[in-house]
Amino acid sequence: MLCPALRPEGGTKVVEMESTLLVDLEPKQIMEAGCLDGGSTLEGRAGAIRWRFRYKQRTPILVRERDALLLFPTHGEAKWENHWINPRLVAAQEPSERRGTSRLRFVNGAVHEVPVSSQTMEHQLYRAHSILSSLFADRPPVT
Numbered sequence: 001m002l003c004p005a006l007r008p009e010g011g012t013k014v015v016e017m018e019s020t021l022l023v024d025l026e027p028k029q030i031m032e033a034g035c036l037d038g039g040s041t042l043e044g045r046a047g048a049i050r051w052r053f054r055y056k057q058r059t060p061i062l063v064r065e066r067d068a069l070l071l072f073p074t075h076g077e078a079k080w081e082n083h084w085i086n087p088r089l090v091a092a093q094e095p096s097e098r099r100g101t102s103r104l105r106f107v108n109g110a111v112h113e114v115p116v117s118s119q120t121m122e123h124q125l126y127r128a129h130s131i132l133s134s135l136f137a138d139r140p141p142v143t
Contacts, residue, residue: 058120
Protein backbone atom coordinates (compact mmCIF):
# COMPACT_ATOMS: atom_id res chain seq x y z
CA MET A 1 0.00 0.00 0.00
CA LEU A 2 1.23 3.47 -0.83
CA CYS A 3 -0.07 6.28 1.34
CA PRO A 4 0.90 9.87 2.10
CA ALA A 5 3.73 10.16 4.63
CA LEU A 6 1.93 13.07 6.35
CA ARG A 7 5.13 14.94 7.09
CA PRO A 8 6.07 18.50 6.11
CA GLU A 9 8.62 17.39 3.50
CA GLY A 10 6.09 15.08 1.85
CA GLY A 11 6.95 11.62 0.63
CA THR A 12 5.24 8.28 0.84
CA LYS A 13 4.70 5.61 3.44
CA VAL A 14 5.18 2.27 1.69
CA VAL A 15 3.45 -0.53 3.61
CA GLU A 16 4.80 -3.90 2.50
CA MET A 17 4.03 -7.39 3.75
CA GLU A 18 6.93 -7.47 6.22
CA SER A 19 7.89 -3.82 6.69
CA THR A 20 6.91 -0.17 6.43
CA LEU A 21 9.20 2.35 4.78
CA LEU A 22 9.19 6.13 4.51
CA VAL A 23 10.52 7.32 1.16
CA ASP A 24 11.09 10.81 -0.22
CA LEU A 25 9.28 10.13 -3.49
CA GLU A 26 5.62 11.02 -3.90
CA PRO A 27 3.15 8.16 -4.60
CA LYS A 28 2.74 9.27 -8.22
CA GLN A 29 6.52 9.07 -8.74
CA ILE A 30 6.59 5.54 -7.33
CA MET A 31 3.67 4.50 -9.54
CA GLU A 32 5.32 6.07 -12.60
CA ALA A 33 8.59 4.22 -11.94
CA GLY A 34 6.74 0.92 -11.50
CA CYS A 35 4.81 1.43 -14.71
CA LEU A 36 7.96 2.32 -16.64
CA ASP A 37 9.61 -0.82 -15.26
CA GLY A 38 6.61 -2.69 -16.67
CA GLY A 39 7.04 -1.13 -20.11
CA SER A 40 4.68 1.85 -20.18
CA THR A 41 3.97 5.19 -18.55
CA LEU A 42 1.44 5.68 -15.78
CA GLU A 43 -0.75 7.64 -18.20
CA GLY A 44 -0.47 4.87 -20.80
CA ARG A 45 -1.47 2.22 -18.26
CA ALA A 46 -4.39 4.34 -17.03
CA GLY A 47 -5.52 5.02 -20.60
CA ALA A 48 -5.53 1.33 -21.47
CA ILE A 49 -7.69 0.41 -18.46
CA ARG A 50 -10.02 3.36 -19.12
CA TRP A 51 -10.42 2.30 -22.74
CA ARG A 52 -10.94 -1.40 -22.08
CA PHE A 53 -13.18 -1.12 -19.00
CA ARG A 54 -14.77 2.31 -19.61
CA TYR A 55 -13.67 3.73 -16.25
CA LYS A 56 -13.45 7.48 -15.88
CA GLN A 57 -12.49 8.05 -12.24
CA ARG A 58 -10.31 6.28 -9.68
CA THR A 59 -8.93 4.02 -12.37
CA PRO A 60 -7.03 0.96 -11.13
CA ILE A 61 -3.58 0.68 -12.69
CA LEU A 62 -1.94 -2.50 -13.97
CA VAL A 63 1.56 -1.50 -12.88
CA ARG A 64 3.41 -4.59 -14.12
CA GLU A 65 1.68 -7.11 -16.33
CA ARG A 66 4.31 -9.84 -15.87
CA ASP A 67 3.51 -9.93 -12.12
CA ALA A 68 -0.20 -9.12 -12.54
CA LEU A 69 0.53 -6.24 -10.15
CA LEU A 70 -2.50 -3.98 -10.02
CA LEU A 71 -3.05 -1.11 -7.58
CA PHE A 72 -6.21 0.90 -7.16
CA PRO A 73 -6.58 4.45 -5.83
CA THR A 74 -8.93 5.42 -3.04
CA HIS A 75 -9.28 8.99 -4.36
CA GLY A 76 -8.22 11.01 -7.38
CA GLU A 77 -4.45 11.01 -7.65
CA ALA A 78 -4.23 14.74 -6.93
CA LYS A 79 -5.90 14.39 -3.52
CA TRP A 80 -3.50 14.30 -0.58
CA GLU A 81 -5.41 11.46 1.12
CA ASN A 82 -5.15 9.11 -1.86
CA HIS A 83 -3.86 5.61 -1.07
CA TRP A 84 -2.83 3.01 -3.65
CA ILE A 85 -3.83 -0.51 -2.60
CA ASN A 86 -3.01 -3.96 -3.96
CA PRO A 87 -6.36 -5.83 -3.91
CA ARG A 88 -4.67 -9.24 -3.76
CA LEU A 89 -3.26 -8.40 -0.35
CA VAL A 90 -6.61 -7.38 1.19
CA ALA A 91 -8.17 -10.22 3.18
CA ALA A 92 -11.19 -8.26 4.44
CA GLN A 93 -12.71 -4.80 4.40
CA GLU A 94 -15.15 -3.35 6.90
CA PRO A 95 -16.43 0.04 8.01
CA SER A 96 -14.51 1.76 10.75
CA GLU A 97 -16.04 3.44 13.79
CA ARG A 98 -14.84 6.72 12.27
CA ARG A 99 -17.20 8.03 9.62
CA GLY A 100 -15.83 7.95 6.08
CA THR A 101 -13.08 5.50 6.98
CA SER A 102 -12.58 1.85 6.06
CA ARG A 103 -10.66 -0.76 7.99
CA LEU A 104 -8.60 -3.12 5.85
CA ARG A 105 -7.26 -6.41 7.12
CA PHE A 106 -4.40 -7.66 4.98
CA VAL A 107 -3.39 -11.25 4.33
CA ASN A 108 -0.45 -10.89 6.73
CA GLY A 109 -2.85 -9.94 9.57
CA ALA A 110 -2.01 -6.23 9.58
CA VAL A 111 -4.94 -3.83 9.96
CA HIS A 112 -4.94 -0.31 8.51
CA GLU A 113 -7.57 2.39 8.52
CA VAL A 114 -7.93 4.22 5.21
CA PRO A 115 -9.74 7.56 4.82
CA VAL A 116 -12.39 6.42 2.34
CA SER A 117 -15.95 5.24 2.83
CA SER A 118 -16.65 1.54 3.09
CA GLN A 119 -18.87 1.75 -0.01
CA THR A 120 -16.11 3.33 -2.11
CA MET A 121 -13.58 0.80 -0.85
CA GLU A 122 -15.92 -2.09 -1.70
CA HIS A 123 -16.51 -0.63 -5.17
CA GLN A 124 -12.77 -0.20 -5.82
CA LEU A 125 -12.00 -3.73 -4.63
CA TYR A 126 -14.71 -5.07 -6.94
CA ARG A 127 -13.37 -3.11 -9.93
CA ALA A 128 -9.80 -4.22 -9.27
CA HIS A 129 -10.73 -7.89 -8.96
CA SER A 130 -12.88 -7.64 -12.11
CA ILE A 131 -9.91 -6.29 -14.07
CA LEU A 132 -7.60 -9.01 -12.75
CA SER A 133 -10.16 -11.72 -13.54
CA SER A 134 -10.71 -10.39 -17.04
CA LEU A 135 -7.04 -9.96 -17.92
CA PHE A 136 -5.60 -13.03 -16.19
CA ALA A 137 -8.40 -15.62 -16.23
CA ASP A 138 -6.10 -18.20 -17.82
CA ARG A 139 -3.13 -17.51 -15.54
CA PRO A 140 -2.69 -18.80 -11.98
CA PRO A 141 -2.57 -16.02 -9.35
CA VAL A 142 0.81 -14.53 -8.50
CA THR A 143 1.43 -13.79 -4.84
